[in-house]
Amino acid sequence: MxxxxxxxxxxxxxxxxxATGFARGAPHSKSQEVADMYTLRLYEDRFVPxxxxxxxxxxxxxxxxxxxxxxxVNGQVVKKDTAAYSKDVxxxxxxxxxxxxxxxxxxxxxxxxxxxxxxxxKSHLRMSRxxxxxxxxxxxxxxxxxxxxxxxxxxxGLHSHPGSGIRCMLEGHLRVExxxxxxxxxxxxxxxxxxxxxxxxxxxxxxxxKATFLRGMxxxxxxxxxxxxxxxxxxxxxxxxxxxxxxxxxxxxx
Numbered sequence: 001m002x003x004x005x006x007x008x009x010x011x012x013x014x015x016x017x018x019a020t021g022f023a024r025g026a027p028h029s030k031s032q033e034v035a036d037m038y039t040l041r042l043y044e045d046r047f048v049p050x051x052x053x054x055x056x057x058x059x060x061x062x063x064x065x066x067x068x069x070x071x072x073v074n075g076q077v078v079k080k081d082t083a084a085y086s087k088d089v090x091x092x093x094x095x096x097x098x099x100x101x102x103x104x105x106x107x108x109x110x111x112x113x114x115x116x117x118x119x120x121x122k123s124h125l126r127m128s129r130x131x132x133x134x135x136x137x138x139x140x141x142x143x144x145x146x147x148x149x150x151x152x153x154x155x156x157g158l159h160s161h162p163g164s165g166i167r168c169m170l171e172g173h174l175r176v177e178x179x180x181x182x183x184x185x186x187x188x189x190x191x192x193x194x195x196x197x198x199x200x201x202x203x204x205x206x207x208x209x210k211a212t213f214l215r216g217m218x219x220x221x222x223x224x225x226x227x228x229x230x231x232x233x234x235x236x237x238x239x240x241x242x243x244x245x246x247x248x249x250x251x252x253x254x
Contacts, residue, residue: 037109038136040218042166042192043102045116045123047071047094053116057090061106061251063146064092065214067098067189083246084148092116096239102126102168102190104145104216106251124194131164131218133198138253142240143219145248147227151210152203154239157228161197163219168192172211184252186213202231214246221250 047069064073065083072093073084092101105114109130116124132158138140143163147152152174169191176184184191205211223229227243 002040037130037162039107039109039128039130039189040054040112040164040166040216040219041105041106041107041114041128042126042127042168042216043103043115043123044190045092045099045103045121045186047092047099047101047121049096050094051120051122052093052118053091053121054118057092057114058088059090059107059111059114060088060224060254061144061146061249062086062090063123063144063216063247064090065102065104065146065246067100067102069075069097070095071099073102082229085144085247085249087251094120102214104144104146104166106142106218106253107199116169126168127166127189127194129164129166129194129196131196132175133164136218136253138173141221141250141251141252143217143221143224144218145219145223145246146246147217147248148212148214148244148246150212150242150244152212152239152241153210156230156237156239157201158200158233160200160233161195161217161229161231162223163217163229164195164197165217166192168214170212170214172208172209172213173206174211174213177202177204186211197229203239222250224248224250 063083063085066078066080074086074091076084113125169186174186178199178201179198182194184193184227188239
């Protein structure tokens with residue numbers, strides 16, 4: 001399909017700094033600590049017309065967003081600029097026009113990279129981050145959401161979020177600056193960045209420009225009722241933007 005080149009590559013490696021989130025008590029072996037961690041991942045998948053993955057994609061929780069074309073996910077047709085949630089197993093088959101897909105997964109950190117395979121299928125991991133602001137443990141419940149900030153204009157001012165997630169640029173330009181968290185300069189469709197919600201940051205669009213971007217987020221379950229997750233540290237929202245929700249589910253970690 002004729003589409004702009006996917007954004008800059010971001011190293012998918014986990015960061016090793018910061019708190020682990022483990023309860024105090026008996027010491028963990030390093031292998032056990034990794035097994036007990038949970039990670040949010042973002043993949044880019046591209047399919048030629050009619051292509052499908054020859055292997056099921058096994059992941060605790062997945063959300064598939066279609067940037068171009070259409071796919072069938074577990075028997076459900078998902079069209080351009082829509083998304084679908086799946087649990088445990090995801091099957092993907094492209095429609096007659098092919099597909100360009102962005103796929104978020106919430107999995108145990110020890111799980112291997114989950115790439116679809118088959119003729120006419122290209123896929124790679126764009127980003128992987130272990131969420132540190134929560135104690136993610138088996139049987140705990142979390143809100144898994146993909147939404148969109150639409151036409152962000154100006155500067156947000158200093159703010160934080162009650163959850164963390166991987167963002168993906170759709171259009172425009174957005175600079176993200178954080179003293180403690182990750183900073184980034186996002187200029188192209190497909191540029192990705194991570195926001196650890198508890199680390200204050202400022203996001204800025206260039207004068208006269210607007211930025212639209214996806215957010216794959218993990219939040220406390222009660223936020224299923226709230227579209228605006230920002231906590232405005234400087235007192236109020238200073239930028240202009242709209243919000244669109246694609247899919248959200250309260251999920252249980254295994």
